[in-house]
Amino acid sequence: MEPLTSPVRSAHPEGTAYGTVLDAEVALSFSALDAEYEAIRERAALLDLSGERIVEISGSGATDFAQKVLARDVEYMTAERCMTSLVLAEDGAVVDQVVVWGREDGLLLESSTGAGSRLLEHLRAHAGPDVEITDRTAEHALFGLEGPYAWGVVGRLIDGELAALPFESVVDAQWDGVDIVFARTGVTGEYGYKVLVPRESAERLWAKALEHAVPAGQQAVELAMLEVRQPVVRHEAGEGVDVLEMGAGWLVDITKDEFVGRDAVVAAFGGKAERRTVGFSGGDEVPAPGTPVTVGGEKIGEVVHAVRSIGLESALGLLRLPPDLAAAGLKLTVGDTEVTTLTSPYVTPKSWSTPII
Amino acid sequence: MTLDELRATAAARHETCAQIKKMIVSRLDLPIEPAWITDDQPLFGRGLELDSLDVLELYVAIEAEFGVALYDSDMSVFGSVSRLADHVNPTLAAPALVDQA
Structure with a gap:
C-alpha cells in the first residue's frame, strides 16, 4: 500500500518539516512548535489530518460487522453521531484507535495517524461476504480545527450554527457550494471540529482556513493530546500491553456481548x-x-x-x-x-x- | 520517601478514588462496575461521557458524601477521578499544575 501524503502538501507553508509516522508522511511542524502549541491552547489551530485513513464499511452486514470489530457499542449509533473506539486483535492487543463516523449507508472509520494500512488489513481479515470495506482516503481530505476559539473559525469559515453542535455530532453541510461532512470532535481537550472535504476542493478550503487559523503539525498535536491524557496508540500500546495497562479501558465497552478481543479484555478487567x-x-x-x-x-x-x-x-x-x-x-x-x-x-x-x- | 511510604500515599489516593467511583456509579445509576472507571479517565465528553445535568447531581452527592461544596469550582475539578480526589480529600493534592483557564 502506498504511503499516505497530504493532498494539500503544495499549499503547506514554506519550511514545513515532514516526517514518517507508520504508513504516512505527515507535517511534523509548519513553523515553530511554541507558536503552534499556543494556537491550540490559546486561539485556533488548523490541522492537516491526511495521515488518517478513511475507511468505509457498507453492505447489509455493516452494522453487525462494526459491532464485531469495534470495542465500543455502535449498534444504535445514528448517522448524526461519531465516537472514538479501540479496535482490538483477538489477543486484546490494540490494532488502532478510530473515530467512527455514522453515515446513512454504513460507517466511516478514521484511523489514527499512519495506522490506516494496519487497520484496513485487520478489517478485511474479519469481513464476511455481506460487508464491503472500501478505502475512501484518496477521495477526501480531512482537516481539523482545535482551540478555545475554534468555534469562531467554524462560524467565519462555514456556518456559525455548526460551531455549537453537541459534542460528537456529525452533519452533512456545504462549504462554498461543496458538499462536506462536518463533525464536532477533537483530541486536545479544546473545542474540536473536523471537516471531510472532497479532494478536488481540499486545497481551496485549506487556503481559506489558513486565513483564520494557525496550522499546527503532528508534534504540537501529540503534545496537546498527552497533556489531556488522550491516548496516542503508537506510543502507548505495545507487545503484551493490555488496554487496562495502557489506561484506555474507557475506550472499550465490556458490557457488550461480543467483539474481537473481548475475552482478553474481560480477562484483564477480572485479573x-x-x-x-x-x-x-x-x-x-x-x-x-x-x-x-x-x-x-x-x-x-x-x-x-x-x-x-x-x-x-x-x-x-x-x-x-x-x-x-x-x-x-x-x-x-x-x-x-x-x-x-x-x-x-x-x-x-x-x-x-x-x-x- | 521509602517504597513503603510511597505505597501508603498511593493507597490513600486509591481509596478516595474508589469512593468517588462508587459514588458516581451509584448516584448516576451507571450500568458499570465502579472499578472499571480508571483514575485518569476523562469524566465529561469523551470518557465517562457525563453531561451538565450529571454535574449538578455530583455536586449534591459530593457534598453529602464528602462534606465538600464544589459549586463555585471550575470544570477542571471534574477532569478525572484522580483530580476530583484532590478536591474532596485535600490531603492528597498533587502539586499545582498549569491552569490554562
Whole structure:
C-alpha cells in the first residue's frame, strides 16, 4: 500500500518539516512548535489530518460487522453521531484507535495517524461476504480545527450554527457550494471540529482556513493530546500491553456481548494487573522510552513515552508502574531526575472555561 | 520517601478514588462496575461521557458524601477521578499544575 501524503502538501507553508509516522508522511511542524502549541491552547489551530485513513464499511452486514470489530457499542449509533473506539486483535492487543463516523449507508472509520494500512488489513481479515470495506482516503481530505476559539473559525469559515453542535455530532453541510461532512470532535481537550472535504476542493478550503487559523503539525498535536491524557496508540500500546495497562479501558465497552478481543479484555478487567500507567512531570531532559523509574535505587517501572511540555515547562510523560504505586502525587526518580506523578488532565484546556458565543 | 511510604500515599489516593467511583456509579445509576472507571479517565465528553445535568447531581452527592461544596469550582475539578480526589480529600493534592483557564 502506498504511503499516505497530504493532498494539500503544495499549499503547506514554506519550511514545513515532514516526517514518517507508520504508513504516512505527515507535517511534523509548519513553523515553530511554541507558536503552534499556543494556537491550540490559546486561539485556533488548523490541522492537516491526511495521515488518517478513511475507511468505509457498507453492505447489509455493516452494522453487525462494526459491532464485531469495534470495542465500543455502535449498534444504535445514528448517522448524526461519531465516537472514538479501540479496535482490538483477538489477543486484546490494540490494532488502532478510530473515530467512527455514522453515515446513512454504513460507517466511516478514521484511523489514527499512519495506522490506516494496519487497520484496513485487520478489517478485511474479519469481513464476511455481506460487508464491503472500501478505502475512501484518496477521495477526501480531512482537516481539523482545535482551540478555545475554534468555534469562531467554524462560524467565519462555514456556518456559525455548526460551531455549537453537541459534542460528537456529525452533519452533512456545504462549504462554498461543496458538499462536506462536518463533525464536532477533537483530541486536545479544546473545542474540536473536523471537516471531510472532497479532494478536488481540499486545497481551496485549506487556503481559506489558513486565513483564520494557525496550522499546527503532528508534534504540537501529540503534545496537546498527552497533556489531556488522550491516548496516542503508537506510543502507548505495545507487545503484551493490555488496554487496562495502557489506561484506555474507557475506550472499550465490556458490557457488550461480543467483539474481537473481548475475552482478553474481560480477562484483564477480572485479573490482577501487573502494571498501570500514570503521568509524570519534572526535569528539563526528556527521558527515552524504557528509562528506569527507581525509588531508593530499586527499579519499580519504566518510562512509556515523554515529551517536553510547553504548558508545564518541563518534561511530561507516562510511566508504567506496579498498580500499588500507580498514583498521582508521588516523588519518584526517572533516570537521574526527580519527577512527580500527576492527576490528569496535566494541563487544563482553556476551552473548559471559554463559552461559545 | 521509602517504597513503603510511597505505597501508603498511593493507597490513600486509591481509596478516595474508589469512593468517588462508587459514588458516581451509584448516584448516576451507571450500568458499570465502579472499578472499571480508571483514575485518569476523562469524566465529561469523551470518557465517562457525563453531561451538565450529571454535574449538578455530583455536586449534591459530593457534598453529602464528602462534606465538600464544589459549586463555585471550575470544570477542571471534574477532569478525572484522580483530580476530583484532590478536591474532596485535600490531603492528597498533587502539586499545582498549569491552569490554562
